[in-house]
Amino acid sequence: DVKVTQSSRYLVKRTGEKVFLECVQDMDHENMFWYRQDPGLGLRLIYFSYDVKMKEKGDIPEGYSVSREKKERFSLILESASTNQTSMYLCASSNPGQPSYEQYFGPGTRLTVT
Amino acid sequence: AQKITQTQPGMFVQEKEAVTLDCTYDTSDPSYGLFWYKQPSSGEMIFLIYQGSYDQQNATEGRYSLNFQKARKSANLVISASQLGDSAMYFCAMKSGGSNYKLTFGKGTLLTVNP
Numbered sequence: 121d122v123k124v125t126q127s128s129r130y131l132v133k134r135t136g137e138k139v140f141l142e143c144v145q146d147m148d149h150e151n152m153f154w155y156r157q158d159p160g161l162g163l164r165l166i167y168f169s170y171d172v173k174m175k176e177k178g179d180i181p182e183g184y185s186v187s188r189e190k191k192e193r194f195s196l197i198l199e200s201a202s203t204n205q206t207s208m209y210l211c212a213s214s215n216p217g218q219p220s221y222e223q224y225f226g227p228g229t230r231l232t233v234t
Numbered sequence: 235a236q237k238i239t240q241t242q243p244g245m246f247v248q249e250k251e252a253v254t255l256d257c258t259y260d261t262s263d264p265s266y267g268l269f270w271y272k273q274p275s276s277g278e279m280i281f282l283i284y285q286g287s288y289d290q291q292n293a294t295e296g297r298y299s300l301n302f303q304k305a306r307k308s309a310n311l312v313i314s315a316s317q318l319g320d321s322a323m324y325f326c327a328m329k330s331g332g333s334n335y336k337l338t339f340g341k342g343t344l345l346t347v348n349p
Contacts, residue, residue: 129277151335162325163279163339170335178336210279214335221329222269223337225279 123147124226126211132232139198141229143211152194153212153223154178154186163210169194201233236261236330240340247316248348254301255311255343257326266330268309269337270300273323282324285309313345321347 127142145152153168155178165178167186175186183205187195194213198205208230212223237260247253259268270282285293285300293300301310313320326340 153335160341162341163327163337165336168335176335208277210277212279221267221335222281222284223279224281225271228277230277 124211124213124224126209126226126229128229129227130230130232132234133198133201134234135202137198137201137233139201139231139233141196141198141209141211141231143194143196143213143226144192145194145213145224146192147213147215147224148191149213149215149224150191151214151216151221151223152188153214154184154194154196155210155212156180157208157210157228166196201231203233205231206233207231236263236266236328236338238326238328238338238340240326240343242343243341244344244346246346246348247313249318250315252312252314253316253345255313255324255326255345257309257311257340259307259309259326259328261328261330263330266328268300268302269327269329270298270309270311271325271327272320273325273342275322279325283311316347318347318349321345 124145154166155163169175169188185197211226214223239258266287268285272280283295285302297314299312323342325342327337
């Protein structure tokens with residue numbers, strides 16, 4: 121089974137802090153993704169990566185950056201956390217070798233910025 | 235631009251009955267794929283079923299089937315013989331626009347299965 125893990129289930133940070141969210145997948149997937157999920161808005165793509173050190177902006181990249189130094193690990197960075205970044209953050213991975221490219225998700229990190 | 239619309243914010247169904255969750259999509263790309271995901275209260279998104287735009291038959295996976303009507307641009311999820319464990323948020327999603335990486339998600343439907 122594909123396993124995608126995220127470093128924390130719940131996180132509370134203060135405004136202005138630098139925040140790191142870590143995601144690790146164990147199936148050698150090429151692609152990794154970061155989404156945020158807010159009530160009534162569904163999932164929105166922040167950034168994705170299709171290879172080590174490669175990244176592309178998603179629909180809402182402002183205020184975020186990412187890092188992918190190893191294939192299995194994809195980090196989301198909030199340079200200076202703000203209260204409007206309070207949200208559920210979901211990491212996912214997928215394999216281009218699968219015809220449907222379905223994405224496998226981690227358990228999510230619920231981030232609260234106070 | 236790609237768009238997914240789920241018009242049912244919430245649905246209720248009795249245990250053991252079938253339920254249909256609606257999804258309509260909009261894309262100008264002739265090649266696309268449609269997904270359904272389940273999100274229980276624990277938060278993890280679980281992949282349920284996939285339909286490619288060129289697939290001739292409707293996709294089925296156990297109790298899940300996808301009612302794909304291409305001309306109407308709809309991809310409804312049918313859950314047969316509902317179980318209490320089916321209570322969850324359900325998301326329809328689409329990949330298209332030449333990208334196999336990016337998914338566009340609908341806003342979701344909260345399904346409650348009553349005993």
